[in-house]
Amino acid sequence: MADRTYPDFSRIVPIDTVGVEERVARLNTRSIKKSSKVQALKLALSMLDLTTLEGMDSPGKVRQLCRKAVQPIAGRDDLPRVAAVCVYPPFVKLAKQELRGTGVNVASVATAFPSGHAPLPEKLDEVRRCVDDGADEIDMVISRGEFLRGEYAFTFDEVAAVKEACGPAHLKVILETGELHTLELVRKASDISMAAGADFIKTSTGKVTPSATQPVTLVMLEAIRDHYYATGRMVGMKPAGGIRDAKTALRYLVMVKETLGAAWLHPDWFRFGASVLANDILMQIVKQETGVYTSLDYFSKD
């Protein structure tokens, strides 16, 4: 932890909110039809981090979710499986057991999710435990209090330490953008997280309103693009929370396609953190195939 090279924390990347919103509005006029729609729906399904993060989570609930992740519609092997199942740390072992050999990753929200208020050693212990239990991906939260009072080095060190503790596991850094309030701070938190080693940057815990929004996501995608050009390193993006329907998900994919290009249109580089989104995507896929909407009662609610 000793000799870290910090980025220039005094640097502010100006972001014009009006301009960002206009760009999003223009991207939203893209009309996705026919085969390009089916392709995008399946892509979105394969990018899902199927999530359950409730106080009332139980082994039964996690088991059900894992089944859904591997085979989103019973009896249909032609649909892609989702990218990962995201659970609280106590359920990592179980999820790993359920998902072994399926290609679906286990992600866990370590580091005193969702507030992040815990001493660093405890957070690191939690991360190591999750990885030991078999987590492939760690979703950490930054300490927003420290970040907002300008302790940027604290944020950098925190992310770097968690990254180290992750070992082989991939690190997603949750900025909790709903608590950062300005797009310039979103950009700053993105830049610091990426410089400190984040494999993914992620908008939200889902516990704070607003969670993922398109303007915030666009700003983070642009940060990823600038980071790529500056370092040659690709960083992934995960909007989470608030994306409830397929139409909105496709709008996010349009943003990725036109900001970062084809390389990021892959579950390795883009994820949706969501729970109810899955069924709407499935319903739209079936609608494209049959021409009619099927009742939601035909899709499992887990």
Added chain:
Amino acid sequence: MRTPEPTTDGLKLDFSGIWSYDPAPEDRGHAKIDARYGLFIGGRFVEPKSGRYFDTHNPATESKLAEVAEAGAEDVDAAVAAARKAFPAWSKLPGAERGKYLFRIARLLQERAREFAVIESLDGGKPIRESRDVDVPLVAAHFFYYAGWADKLQYAFPGKTPKPIGVAGQVIPWNFPLLMAAWKIAPALACGNTLVLKPAETTPLTALKLAELIRDAGLPDGVVNIVTGAGATGSALVNHPGVDKVAFTGSTAVGKKIMESLAGTRKSYTLELGGKAANIIFEDASLDQAVEGVVNAIFFNQGHVCCAGSRLFVQESVAGTVIRKLKDRMQTLRVGDPLDKNTDIGAINSRMQLDKISGYLKIGLEEGAEMYQPACELPGKGYWCPPTLFTNVAQSSRIVQEEIFGPVLAIQTFRTPEEALEKANNTPYGLSGGVWTDKGSKIFKMTGKLRAGVVWANTFNKFDPASPFGGYKESGVGREGGLHGLMAYLNLE
């Protein structure tokens, strides 16, 4: 500490592969186009006395859309006579009554917005995204705006007695056919004038559809007359002794001719002419949004915009980054079928204009500039030009000095604000300009010194009927839009 510009060696983003959009064409079934159109004179469509017709084409397919009458001198005579005849009653109508007609036109336009948007794209080549989201809504907004002024003219000019001028002769261009018709017709009618309007010969259809709509709105016969034709028709109208006021939007070359021919006559005139607007990006600007603004400034409507931001000045410290971002963004611009909802850049308006633009691309290369065009497949038929930018250009380059009126951007760099201002103002034109910086004081300093009629800060190509529009120097005479736009159609005593 200066943050060094990132190196981009070997790094590239791929905006083509994996997932592409299927065609999403707008339905053209509800757009009714007649096989042949006469002249709209005295409240009805009449055969031209000239006996001549010309074809109007879809520039995206080169196929014929309709035949349109060519108004000769006699036809222009008849149109001006109809406007003269209608003037006394129309000008004496209470303002609130005139306003009612304008409100009605605005509402009818909104009801038929989709049809007008489709025809505008078919006849002119602009993407449906623009005709649907920009042109037609602004047209309706313009009529609504001036409808509101019709009964409030005394309050607009306290202490004066505003009186209409008489018959207005109006000649409009092909880049915003319907919008320019609205800019001309709405204030003229609100102020109590009658008029004869001549749309451009490559894009007459939406003006003729507007004539139908005006007839349906029950406007008294002869208040609005629309005659179609080319330069000779326009010249006959402008020089007609029965015309009291001339309003022209078009090229600076034609504008100069009109000015010459009007010199010494009693006619008043307003001219909206060419431009070579500069966008200035400072290193403290929000660069991603600035790049988006530059794209909207030059590639909007294929660059067929008199106030297009066709020159770009970038502070040297961020030039590499801005150019890289621009090139990336240009790769996501979709060129093709104007009726496809995903098209960003439609067809060039005519063969003639395409030849002119192509000529300038050649000149640019001959002058030693570096040209960049993203790889894009152009349709086999029709008139197309991919978005283009030139770097390594000089202030003395012709592509920097002359108006190209196409999707072609010339990029230069600067070191100090003074240098940017000097170069930006170093043009015979002065229609518009743009400044991009995060710093408010810099915005005021720069915009106060840019010699241009319209200056945008951290945005570009924003139009509102309440805002006056017009040029310095060879970009024009007079203002349209807003309160200023009323003055052009009133005698203030």
